[in-house]
Amino acid sequence: MKVLTRHIIIASFYATTIAVGTAKPQEIIKIGVSVPSADHGWTGGIDFFAQKTKERIESLHKNIQIIVKTATGPSDQVSGLQELVATQQINALVILPYESGPLTDPVRKVKEKRVFVTVVDRALSDNSIHDLYVAGDNPGMGKIAAQYLIDRLRGQGNIVVLRGLPTVIDDQRFDTFMELIKNTQIRVLDSKYANWKRDDGFKVMQDFLTRFPKIDAVWAQDDDIALGVLEALQKTKREKELFVVGGGGMKEMVKRVLDRDALVPIDIVYSPSMIANAIELTALHYTAKLPINGTYILDSPLITPENAAQYYFPDSPF
Amino acid sequence: MKVLTRHIIIASFYATTIAVGTAKPQEIIKIGVSVPSADHGWTGGIDFFAQKTKERIESLHKNIQIIVKTATGPSDQVSGLQELVATQQINALVILPYESGPLTDPVRKVKEKRVFVTVVDRALSDNSIHDLYVAGDNPGMGKIAAQYLIDRLRGQGNIVVLRGLPTVIDDQRFDTFMELIKNTQIRVLDSKYANWKRDDGFKVMQDFLTRFPKIDAVWAQDDDIALGVLEALQKTKREKELFVVGGGGMKEMVKRVLDRDALVPIDIVYSPSMIANAIELTALHYTAKLPINGTYILDSPLITPENAAQYYFPDSPF
Numbered sequence: 001m002k003v004l005t006r007h008i009i010i011a012s013f014y015a016t017t018i019a020v021g022t023a024k025p026q027e028i029i030k031i032g033v034s035v036p037s038a039d040h041g042w043t044g045g046i047d048f049f050a051q052k053t054k055e056r057i058e059s060l061h062k063n064i065q066i067i068v069k070t071a072t073g074p075s076d077q078v079s080g081l082q083e084l085v086a087t088q089q090i091n092a093l094v095i096l097p098y099e100s101g102p103l104t105d106p107v108r109k110v111k112e113k114r115v116f117v118t119v120v121d122r123a124l125s126d127n128s129i130h131d132l133y134v135a136g137d138n139p140g141m142g143k144i145a146a147q148y149l150i151d152r153l154r155g156q157g158n159i160v161v162l163r164g165l166p167t168v169i170d171d172q173r174f175d176t177f178m179e180l181i182k183n184t185q186i187r188v189l190d191s192k193y194a195n196w197k198r199d200d201g202f203k204v205m206q207d208f209l210t211r212f213p214k215i216d217a218v219w220a221q222d223d224d225i226a227l228g229v230l231e232a233l234q235k236t237k238r239e240k241e242l243f244v245v246g247g248g249g250m251k252e253m254v255k256r257v258l259d260r261d262a263l264v265p266i267d268i269v270y271s272p273s274m275i276a277n278a279i280e281l282t283a284l285h286y287t288a289k290l291p292i293n294g295t296y297i298l299d300s301p302l303i304t305p306e307n308a309a310q311y312y313f314p315d316s317p318f
Numbered sequence: 319m320k321v322l323t324r325h326i327i328i329a330s331f332y333a334t335t336i337a338v339g340t341a342k343p344q345e346i347i348k349i350g351v352s353v354p355s356a357d358h359g360w361t362g363g364i365d366f367f368a369q370k371t372k373e374r375i376e377s378l379h380k381n382i383q384i385i386v387k388t389a390t391g392p393s394d395q396v397s398g399l400q401e402l403v404a405t406q407q408i409n410a411l412v413i414l415p416y417e418s419g420p421l422t423d424p425v426r427k428v429k430e431k432r433v434f435v436t437v438v439d440r441a442l443s444d445n446s447i448h449d450l451y452v453a454g455d456n457p458g459m460g461k462i463a464a465q466y467l468i469d470r471l472r473g474q475g476n477i478v479v480l481r482g483l484p485t486v487i488d489d490q491r492f493d494t495f496m497e498l499i500k501n502t503q504i505r506v507l508d509s510k511y512a513n514w515k516r517d518d519g520f521k522v523m524q525d526f527l528t529r530f531p532k533i534d535a536v537w538a539q540d541d542d543i544a545l546g547v548l549e550a551l552q553k554t555k556r557e558k559e560l561f562v563v564g565g566g567g568m569k570e571m572v573k574r575v576l577d578r579d580a581l582v583p584i585d586i587v588y589s590p591s592m593i594a595n596a597i598e599l600t601a602l603h604y605t606a607k608l609p610i611n612g613t614y615i616l617d618s619p620l621i622t623p624e625n626a627a628q629y630y631f632p633d634s635p636f
Contacts, residue, residue: 056606060378137612276608281599288374290594294455294616298609 026063029286032084033279034077034095037070040197040224041250045272045318046096053276057283064283074102081106085113092116092285094278100125100167116285120278123168131293134278136270137300138169142176144268144302145219145245149186152243152265156185157216160208162194162201162225173221173247189215194225201228209236217242223250223267230263239263249303251316258308267303269311272318274298344381347604350402351597352395352413355388358515358542359568363590363636364414371594375601382601392420399424403431410434410603412596418443418485434603438596441486449611452596454588455618456487460494462586462620463537463563470561470583473502475534478526479509480519480543491539491565507533512543519546527554535560541568541585548581557581567621569634576626585621587629590636592616 033054038044047070054066067088071077077098084090093115097103104125111117111129119130127133149159161177164170174191181188189212194200201220208215209232220226226246233239246253247268256264277296285292303311351372356362365388372384385406389395395416402408411433415421422443429435429447437448445451467477479495482488492509499506507530512518519538526533527550538544544564551557564571565586574582595614603610621629 053606271609273608276606277599277602277610280602280606280608281595284595284598288371288594288598290591290598291589291616292595294614296612296614298612 029064029092030088030090031064031066031092031094031279031282032081032088032090033066033068033275034080034084034093035068035070035275036077036096036098037072039072041227041318042196042222042224042248042270042272045316046275048317049273049276050279053279057279061283061287064286066279066283071098074098077103078106081110085110085115090115092118092282094118094120094275094282096120096275097122097124097167099165104129116282118278118282120275121169122165125168132278132281132296133294134274134281134296134298135169136274136298138172139176140300141221141247141268141270142173143180144300145173145221145247146177146180148245148266148302149217149219150180150184153186153216158187158189158212158214159217159219160189160205160212160215161191162204162218162220162222162229163191164193164196164222164225166193177219177221194220194222194228196222196224198224198228198231201225202231203228205229205232206236209233209238215242218244220244220246222246223248223253226253226264233263247300248318249311250318251313254303254308254312255314257303257305258312260305265305267308267311269300269303271298347382347410348406348408349382349384349410349412349597349600350399350406350408351384351386351593352398352402352411353386353388353593354395354414354416355390357390359545359636360514360540360542360566360588360590363634364593366635367591367594368597371597375597379601379605382604384597384601389416392416395421396424399428403428403433408433410436410600412436412438412593412600414438414593415440415442415485417483422447434600436596436600438593439487440483443486445486450596450599450614451612452592452599452614452616453487454592454616456490457494458618459539459565459586459588460491461498462618463491463539463565464495464498466563466584466620467535467537468498468502468504471504471534474504476505476507476530476532477535477537478507478523478530478533480512480522480536480538480540480547481509482511482514482540482543484511488539495537495539512538512540512546514540514542516542516546516549519543520549521546523547523550524554527551527556533560536562538562538564540564541566541571544571544582551581565618566636567629568636569631572621572626572630573632575621575623576630578623583623585626585629587618587621589616 033050035046036043038047050068069080071080108129117130118132120134192204194204220229223246226244229244249269253267257267281292351368353364354361356365368386387398389398426447435448436450438452510522512522538547541564544562547562567587571585575585599610
């Protein structure tokens with residue numbers, strides 16, 4: 001299927017080359033974009049960039065139609081997919097899966113209908129389904145965070161870890177982090193899912209603070225979660241004993257890094273603009289008639305007080 | 319530098335969002351494209367796709383100007399770079415380096431002039447220079463070839479290997495291949511560079527045929543080289559004793575796979591259209607104001623008699 005789509009495309013590239021000068025009515029290509037609704041800051045950024053990209057591409061290419069559907073959870077996203085395929089009859093799907101497990105079989109079924117599939121960020125549990133995969137450098141985020149913590153704590157201390165949602169990319173961050181930590185004297189007191197949400201970050205951190213009298217650092221691996229952690233620390237007045245490492249490049253957190261806030265010494269870029277790259281490449285598959293199948297991993301560099309000014313955008317949606 | 323460019327871009331994304339409705343003269347963005355001249359079939363494909371992509375992008379975006387320069391060798395490519403930077407004052411460079419070593423420092427110097435750098439295919443010896451890297455799956459090509467040879471030869475026999483040019487991607491193909499072969503009873507009689515050229519493939523294979531009375535298979539890892547190998551086999555009438563594994567998806571080789579030619583049982587996709595993906599993404603950095611920094615690896619799937627029809631394009635330039 002993957003192969004077939006690609007080669008219809010290559011064939012039409014050459015067909016187009018040959019047919020230069022003859023005008024014929026263009027077929028409308030429908031691209032469905034399925035993303036989580038703005039349940040936290042990062043997904044707010046995703047929705048913002050999806051909408052902007054739809055407007056940009058539709059204004060440039062009259063034969064491309066982009067339908068953006070937001071989902072409040074995995075089952076809502078599955079129903080949305082059914083509608084995109086059955087009612088809208090999409091040619092291509094760009095999906096940021098709410099969770100990896102529950103979306104894997106539904107997306108496989110979409111693929112079986114000969115729809116081109118681009119998966120963004122959270123990945124599916126079976127990586128043979130997508131035609132194109134676009135994400136930030138999740139193993140890199142785990143690695144950068146671990147290296148910073150090891151260096152800063154001089155290889156020893158007590159830390160707690162807040163995870164995201166049960167997804168492939170959360171495992172990539174966590175596994176890479178734990179692999180580097182295991183050869184040190186740093187003890188992970190506990191790790192719990194906080195679902196990339198501020199409220200859950202607050203609740204999980206409150207629990208950690210109740211149970212552990214001495215915590216040297218928190219790896220929240222996400223800036224929405226980190227906001228909740230900071231709130232819990234403020235409430236319990238334990239802000240002086242530790243520091244927090246998030247991730248994402250959220251403007252509030254980058255500002256703290258820039259201001260040399262001792263609680264938030266660094267951040268790691270993971271921009272929601274990646275959804276725009278994914279939609280643009282998928283559209284290019286049709287407008288430029290190019291094979292685009294593959295894996296596109298965007299850089300996730302470290303933000304320090306020294307370079308934070310370059311990453312701080314007060315007018316950004318995230 | 320990398321960081322700065324990215325964030326000027328993000329900043330201007332938001333600026334554009336805010337400035338909707340106000341027309342102002344657009345700055346001309348110049349993208350230099352530096353590629354090897356058509357010294358074999360695959361580079362012929364590269365030049366074809368670079369030219370087509372220039373035409374497509376310039377017709378869509380009046381403020382983007384693309385200057386394609388072909389080079390006959392590493393030193394010619396270095397002079398071309400100097401002209402692109404000094405005379406043309408390019409904003410971005412898309413380069414397929416002739417060789418990795420000799421181009422690394424010259425491209426570093428281009429980067430130091432705050433030019434956005436996209437490297438395609440052959441890579442530089444220092445992977446911290448590029449902003450974006452686009453290539454096929456070179457380790458995958460070595461892996462697929464090794465797995466096929468091991469399976470087909472049932473883990474034992476004598477083979478010869480023809481390499482490309484001394485580049486990072488040639489090492490990736492070769493090292494992955496050798497890693498898998500070393501645990502078998504397959505003996506690599508010799509390996510030599512054939513520079514991804516048909517003539518060199520012919521000469522190297524003639525030498526192998528003179529020196530080795532019994533060869534069970536040839537890993538040529540490239541279809542241009544494989545054409546030279548086939549010519550040498552024909553001349554010495556040793557076509558019946560072995561088979562040849564190339565790579566690239568050249569139409570002549572895909573046709574042989576399709577026709578179940580015993581000499582060419584498989585091929586592996588490595589399409590020169592990747593230069594189009596690289597130029598398109600680089601242009602997108604300016605037209606959509608997106609951060610695009612990262613690594614984009616296009617799939618390199620196996621071509622067998624069963625799926626070859628989907629990969630065969632008689633009108634293709636490659």
